Amino acid sequence: MQRVSNKRTYLDPIHQDIVLDRSIPAERLVVDLIDAVEFQRMRRIHQLGVSYFTFQGAEGSRFTHSVGVMHVASQLSNILSSRCESAEKERALMLTSALLHDVGHGPFSHVTEKILNYDHEDWSCKIISGDTQIRSILDSYEEEPGLADKIVQVLKKTYKPAYVSHVVSSQLDCDRFDYLLRDSYMTGTAYGLFALQRILRSIEVDEENDRMLVVGEKGQIAVEDYLFARYSMYAQVYYHRKNLAARALLGKLIKRALHVIDKGAGSIAFIDEATGKWLTGEKLTVEEYLSLDDIQLGYHIKRWLKDKDQILADLSHRFLNRRIFKASRINTQVQSEIDDIEKQVRQAVSSLGFDPDYYVAVESTGFVPYDYYRPDSDHPQTNIVVRTDNGEVKELSQLSLAVEALVKGNHTSYWLIYPQEATEAVEKIRTKLNLAVNTK
Secondary structure (H helix, E strand, O other): EEEEOOOOEEEEEOOOEEEEOOOOOOHHHHHHHHOHHHHHHHHHOEEOOOHHHHHOOOOOHHHHHHHHHHHHHHHHHHHOOOHHHHHHHHHHHHHHHHHHHHOOOOOHHHHHHHHHEEEHHHHHHHHHHHHHHHHHHHHHHOOOOOOOHHHHHHHHHOOOOOHHHHHHHOOOOHHHHHHHHHHHHHHHOOOOOOOOOHHHHEEEEEEEEEEEEEEEHHHHHHHHHHHHHHHHHHHHHHHHHHHHHHHHHHHHHHHHHHHHHHOOOOOOOOOOHHHHHHHOOOOOHHHHHHHOOHHHHHHHHHHOOOOOHHHHHHHHHHHHHHOOOOOEEEEEEOOHHHHHHHHHHHHHHHHOOOOHHHHHHEEEOOOOOOOOOOOOOOOOOOOEEEEOOOOOEEEHOOHHHHHHHHHHHHOEEEEEOOOOHHHHHHHHHHOOOEEEEEEE
């Protein structure tokens, strides 16, 4: 970070110079929010969870990602403001919502969110609304009273106009724009690359229908490339088999820690109050939640290396020293066949002296690279609408056969997770079941 006169520059590997001018009220506000202790905490949370076990460069933080999302939102805001009068009025809200959208992430980001079944967006809203430095800074922004409440509405997708929320969270948003490019860079891959500036230049606000439009054939093609980049990142990076194995290992480790904690006070080698509440699902204050980060959880795992419970100690050793489990694709989606495979592997792992409850798992991976609007679903999606060169307005999959295939494709896979020591036994089971498990 550099500061020259009244300007501050963040040197970013994806967007190069991110310059904020404190003489501009909205940008001064962003600088102050970045300096807030709750935002600085995100330096201690990995953007890509446990992916650094697989991709050695995946050491980026939620901090750098969030600053990047804000920067992309600033670029988009400038473009929209030149074409839509209402967008200029929403600039401060767009920038701050983009900046703070991930402030509620917990240790290892989405990994523990799935394991412990909590919602980082709920915590983002609690932090923004609570007795925090972030809330104090937002309340002091005289140019827009009630800004904190508006940001919460944006994050909960209840704010009007709705397109402001779509800038932060939709099928075509600044969050995805940044993380695809950033995660691709940090993992040393090229799967997530797409023409960001062309997409930004192609976006307009349809004020009558309160939505964003992609305009023209060039914009449509750029968006198609973006959607396939997202598909590739999930297939090749986010759902890489070693990532799945590392996540499963952390899940089993936490499960065993909870088992040991259930034995009563003093049963586990070390646990602080906030971490104990978080793991067991007790209600946490905002202050307690903010004490949690990757360093805090990592310290606990390091202490558990010496726990008298041998399973917890072993799982902790495996996690800290990258002795992660193996993951093999199960070449069937028939549940009875999956159950049979898991049963046989559990028996084999047990015969090797491992408790299968903590050393065997079946993980499923499934995602929709693009989903159009489904108003009857529990979580309706925001579709991508294109205005073609001849003025026709249609949902993207109606114009693109390639995107239609993404919408209709079945992207679900099942994976068997087991310790390295069971590889030979799993291979025998694979042969017996006629290649039902792919260990390659």
